[in-house]
Amino acid sequence: MIDLSYDFIITLQSEVLRQFGVENLQPNQCKQLTQAIMNHTGKLVSETTLKRVFGFAVTQHSFSRYTLNSLAQYCRFRDWDDFQAQYYKKQFRQPVQDDSKWEDVRRKASAISHYTILTLRNRCGMPFEKTIPRQYCLHHIEKFLESKYSATVLIAPAGWGKSISLIHAAEHNWFGRNPASPQDICWFINAHAAGSLLLKGFNLSSWLDNQLNLGNGENFREYFSAHPEERSGRLILIIDGFDEIAMSADKLKLLYNKLEDFIYSNDLHPWVKVILSIRSSTWGEVFHQTQQYPAFRKFWYLGPEMDEETNVNMPALTEQEVKSVLYNFEFDPATVRLFSDHFIQRLRHPYYLQLFCQLSNTPDQAFVDENLSLFEIISRFVQHRVFQSPANSFKMQLIEKLLGLLDMGRAGLYTDKSSLLNQNADYFPAYKELLADNILVEENLSQEIMFNVKVRFAHNFLLEYFTAMHYVNHHGQTVSAPLLEQVLAGFPQSPFRIAVFKWLLRYAITRSLADGIREFFRLPLATSEKAHLLEYVVLHYQQEGTHQEQLSTIFPPGYFRKNPFGQFIADDFMHFKKRKVLNTLLNMAESADDKLKIRCNLFVMALMQLDAEQCEIELTNIRKLCAGEPAGDMWITPYEAFLFIYEYLKFGQTNAEMREKLYHYASCWNFKHQKSFTTGEEAVYRALCFIFLLLGDYHQLLLFTSRLFEQHPSILFNRTDPFRLMTLCWKAQAHLSTGDIQPARRISCHVDSVLKHYPAEFYNGKHLETLQKIVAAQIHLHDQEFNKAIRAAESAMEMAHKLDFKIFALLNYSILDRIYHHLKMDKQKKDAQQKMIVIRQSTTFIQTLPGLVEH
Known part of the structure; x- marks a missing residue:
């Protein structure tokens, strides 16, 4: 009978290690220990057996007498019985404080x-x-x-x-x-x-x-x-x-x-x-x-x-438990605090957290890219749990059948267990492994009169992964135009389609399919989809270290002159994490329009962070770009509009002539044809929103945003356009500041519903959500729903700090200041005012932004 009493095993381990000359045995040392035992006793104790003895492998049975005798002889004892007898003698000599049966x-x-x-x-x-x-x-x-x-x-x-x-x-x-x-x-x-x-x-x-x-x-x-x-x-x-x-x-x-x-x-x-x-x-x-x-x-x-x-x-792990493990792996707390909520939610799965920690060999770097890490984690998870399994062929057959029953997600996320297995006994072991390994999940919805068990993928990103691999398998293990066109035609614009395209793009990148990578950017995709894909390509090669040379191979000289990317560098790139990506794209840009788009984004980012020095650098570059390009139908250039903002914040002064020119925008507009904004037009319109906001001229901000939508109604139909949503939020802010609550409430609810309709990673800049929360907090304050107002404002504050957008923080602190005033929360009110002072002191802009802190 197997003996569960390992009374002497710990002692035997210690004796073996002492004889071997180490304090702690590593798995790779078991082979050397096998040879040492052979040299001393002439008996072979296999490496696998030693791993079981020292706990590196599962022990499904007790250790044989041969193994125990061999190890005891290696420790200079006659055999296992002699070892136990000597152990008993040592124990007997020691005073026993409690010899009770218990x-x-x-x-x-x-x-x-x-x-x-x-x-x-x-x-x-x-x-x-x-x-x-x-x-x-x-x-x-x-x-x-x-x-x-x-x-x-x-x-x-x-x-x-x-x-x-x-x-x-x-x-x-x-x-x-x-x-x-x-x-x-x-x-x-x-x-x-x-x-x-x-x-x-x-x-x-x-x-x-x-x-x-x-x-x-x-x-x-x-x-x-x-x-x-x-x-x-x-x-x-x-x-x-x-x-x-x-x-x-x-x-x-x-x-x-x-x-x-x-x-x-x-x-x-x-x-x-x-x-x-x-x-x-x-x-x-x-x-x-x-x-x-x-x-x-x-x-x-x-x-x-x-x-x-x-x-x-x-x-699953709590958010704080995830962060504690990351800190144990010596991740910089400042880096961990910047991880998005979406990424933290993924790491709450302990196995994914384990893989992430294994992948991050340099945790002290300034930032660990979430996007690439998440895809690598999922890929390794599937490799370990599906492809490297002895039952991998049956597992893939089941997964293919499940994809068919779900119609790649178009028919829903669940199917009947009976339909999937179809009483095929060959599938049962593989099916159980897929359940055990958290690839699939059963949900038992059975009632007394009905058996109803549903099956789904454990996570939606597994459905996205296997959908992408399904298309690759059906197109000869390559990424081609017909494959991409089939995906494009088979799925509507959605985060799911973006994810499938990203998996296909990753497949093309890892197999150096340069033609396949270029095919993605020939598709008639939405702006946000192209932005996500271009960012993924750049991020991947930045991780490789020699990104510029590799990117030049994929996108040879002249490619971006024929295929400018400025049109899909949207507001989603307004995030300090994207600055490195934007600078890489700047080196790839060949048209002045692409360069202007990136420079304008970099200026607005620096402006939101109240970084006067960076604003000046970007302004100098924008001036050079604008000097070399005709103004076209525009009555003012992006450089002139941004210069007006810079001078106002830096010196507290405004150029009267330029102010007059800016305020006469309506008489200069010329919308003869309904077309998309040019890069210069979008930059100027965004600058005007900031100008009216900073000057505290909410009446003019309301007129400008209203006329913009009237004169250019086509932007209203692009539901997910970040520029449209940002302009709507500024319009709602203008309504609130002029005392018109109902339109602001309608706009806030609309923007909130759009943002909630898409997963967090769709608008990964988070600035839109921050701005909407600021507007919502003011509406709740007006309705005297103070608890809701505080929750919205504090949520916005957390996101503003993560983005390091000080303009948003100032606007939000002014709202919290008013909330605390109504609730007579003097300590919190004083704290909010102090933090506004700290922000003003952290910038060399001398203007105190009166339009953002008026009560």
Whole structure:
């Protein structure tokens, strides 16, 4: 029979390491240790066996007598029995402070548990010391231990951190330096070992009796119930890793039945507790079926987070837990604070966080690009969980069938389990692995009279990935014009289409398909789609280091003269993270129009940050560009408009002649043909919005935005155009400042609905959302909905700080100042005023922006 009592294994490990001359063994040293044992004993102990002994691999059975004898002989003992005898003598010489039966069992349990913990630590996907305790799990186990329940369970998909959470919980409660419950007995074992025992007829109750050496038919639980004075605490049995892949479903059910017998027999012994960790798919297959019995709910504690449809009771990492792990990996806190909410949400999946930390070999760099990291994480996730699996062919067949049933997402995100499997037994093992590895998710919507189980991809980005790979497989493993045109025709403009195109673009980049990359920019895509794709290309080659040479190969000289990109460098590029991308694009630009577009964006970014020195640099470059190009139909150049702003902020003065020229915009407009704005026109119109805002002339701002939409109604139909949405927000601001609330409310609701209709990454600049929140806060303030006003303003403030847009921050602080004044929150009001002073002192612009801070 397999012996679960690893009393001497820890000591044997220490002796082997001492003989080998190292304090801690690494996996790559096992081969050298194999040779050292061979040289000393003449016996071969394989590298794989040594990895099991030292916890680097799963132990599904006990160690053979041959292995134990060989290791003991390597340590200068006659054999394993001699090693144990010598160990007993050493132990006997040491004074024993507590030789009670309870303490004897606790020592045995600690030896087993320490070995299990060591094994799990060594198998952790990242250095264990960089992991963190999950507060939810600690609270869940604490509440369970204090309850009358006999058993609890952590249920989650693979890679969710269940084993790590159990280690932290075990160390917190029983094995740490200052354990919360030092008198408890904790048996921490792996399900492989327990499963092997139970399937061979082993009985948990008998095993506990044997560990106590009671004999005479006495029972462990009954003994300590009858002698409570000898029992110092509780007995906790932790079994980690019930896994349907490690054994057949029939054996798993048998294992569960034996475990259930043990749990239900603890009714009269509430001090005996069982803690399990189980994959969601296992719970759905075996454990979930028993919930119909009242006894189940009486004995099992599932916790408040239990989701009956997806079989998960262990939530994802919290945002603070994600950041704590990143700090443990020595990421700069300033860098972590700049991660977008969208990216942080992805990293809340523990396995993705693990991959991200592994990929980021230089965490002290100024910024880790989210876009590229996310695609790399997903790609590696699929490689590990699908392509490198022995059942990869069946898995891909199932995924292809699921894509067909979903019509690549056009028919929805769910399909029936019965339709997917179609009673094909060959698919069942692969299907279970896909569930266990969190590629697919089941949702059980069955009722008493109807069986209804739905299947979907665990995350939408997996659907996007596999959709893109589907098209690649059906077009000869290459990216061509017919492939891209098929995707273009098959999906409407949407974030989903952008994501599919990005995966196809990544495929083309990683395989150096230069012709395929150029094909993307020949498509009749929307402005935002081209902007996303161009940015992805530039970001990828910036990561490679020799981006300019590689980009020149893809886009040879003359390419961007024939295909100017200025038309799709939208406001989404107004973000300090995009400055590096814009500078790279500036080196690629060949037309003056493209260069002007980038320079204008860089100027506006510097203006929003109140960076006077950078504004001056960009203004000098814009002057050169405007001097070499005819003004066309424009009555004023972008340089003149931006110069007016700069001089007003820098010196507190305005050029009277230029002011007169700016204010007579209406008489100079000439919209003979309905066409898109030129780069110069858009720059001037944006500058005019800022001018009226900075001067505090909201009446003129309202007239200008209204006339702009009247004279150029075509922009109203481009629902997602960032310039349109920004102009609408400025118009709403003008309405508010002139006391006309209803139009401002309508505009704010419209912009909010547009932004909410698209995922966060669609408008990744976040400046539009910030501006809309500022407007919404003022509307809530007018309606005296102060709680809503504070929430909107504080949300806007957080985004403004992340963007480093000081103009937005000043505008928002002035709103908070008024809110605090109404609520008589003097401390907060003083703090807001102080922060406005700090912002003004941080810039060399001498103008105090009166239009933004008037009450």
